[in-house]
Amino acid sequence: MAVAVKAESGRVLGILLVFLFSSCQSLFSGGDSYKREVTMQLIPNPSSPPPGGELLHARAVGGNDTLHFLFCSQGAPSLLIVHTNSSSSTVKVNWPQFVNRSTSGGLTVEPESSILYSSAVVFSRLLEYDDENNTAEATSNFFPAYELKDFSWNLMNLSHPKALLCGSAPHSSNGSLCLQLSVFGTEGRAELWPRLLHSANSSQVEVWLSGLLPRSNTSRFMLELQAVGGAYPLSKVDVRQFIDDEYAPSIFKVSQWVSSVNNSSDVLGFIQWKPVAYRRSRPSLEDATPCRHSDPQAQSGNATTASSALVKAFYTDPKVMGMNVSFGIAGDPFYNRTMFLSWTMLVGVGSPPVDSFSPMVIGILMAGLGIPIVLLLVGGVYVFIRKMRESSETSYQPIN
Secondary structure: OOHHHHHHHHHHHHHHHHHHHHHHHHHHHEEEEEOOOOEEEEEOOOOOOOOOOEEEEEEOOOOOOEEEEEEEEEEEEEEEEEOOOOOOOOEOOOHHHHHHOOOOOOOOOOOOHEEEEEEEEEEEEEEEOOOOOOOOOOOOOOOOOOEEHOOOEEEEEEOOOOEEEEEOOOOOOOOOEEHHHHOOOOOOOOOOOOOOOOOOOOOEEEEEEEEEOOOOOEEEEEEEEEEEOOOOOOOOEEEEEEOOOOOOOOOOEEEEEEEEEEOOOOOOEEEEOOEEEEOOOOOOOHEEEEEEEEOOOOEOHHHHHHHHHHHHOOOOEEEEEEEEEEEEOOOOOOOOHHHEEEEEEEEEOOOOOOOOHHHHHHHHHHHHHHHHHHHHHHHHHHHHHHHHHHHHHHOOOOOO
């Protein structure tokens, strides 16, 4: 009887240890393993230098699908993503039609039947206002807006898998607005805060304003974005909360501007960001400043196509939603303190990446919670074995 009790107790303890081990293993191995082969090149323009700006094509090929990222500086800077169900789909550009902007069709993805989803984001305007009362409420005191379609954009600087585009306001040699596009083949994070988690189905755009002379000593800035799509454009912003700020200290939220079919839970595409900007190029915690967004509002498709050559070339009847992202809150230093602002966002297809605990944090949690649980279980098993032994010994009386 005592031998049977020992065997049964050993099996119980073994099952508990296996369960704990498998739980830890699943926590550590929850990453996205999907990979893509990424290539990046400028689409050659017969005219040299290219009139008005350049067109970059980044191609991310998966096992049986392709993501096409088109980044254009003709007019307002724009990023177009086209997802196809073919690993051999191609991009075709009719340059005279593309540059002329009189009709759509200057840019096509072939075969057209392979297109699963498309979406574009246009960086349309930079807004500056005088926050003389230090409320960070952008309701009045606006200066004339910087129309980004009128900026003078430099040639793109390519460093695979990144492309840097910088420009300056018309009739101004002071300061610049830069956009850096990064396209990914695997899951990972950038080195600098806010270290957004990216997947092979997303790209990252970092926007920074550097050295632009403010028009008052109490200036703050806002960036106007326009999301363009077909039947289902990006229409709503979801704000998610989490408890881990390991990668972006003091930030416990993530905002997601998503496209869905009839407001269902299935997400077709997204723009994702953490509500934080930074006042220095190498950010530290004291350089962080919160940012806020307005509610998306429907915009004129004609006005957007007039400002973006890329949108005009690809979409026939675009549906457009617009939104502002404002930088700074009441009491924060004004722009002229550092003359620098940076903000980062992801643009992708499918559901946005979901942040999870890193192996280091999981290890700390397991050490803090797992070890006491294991000790408690082992202690319980030990007490159980002792009681079973005592009951087995007292149940048999010696024979005289």
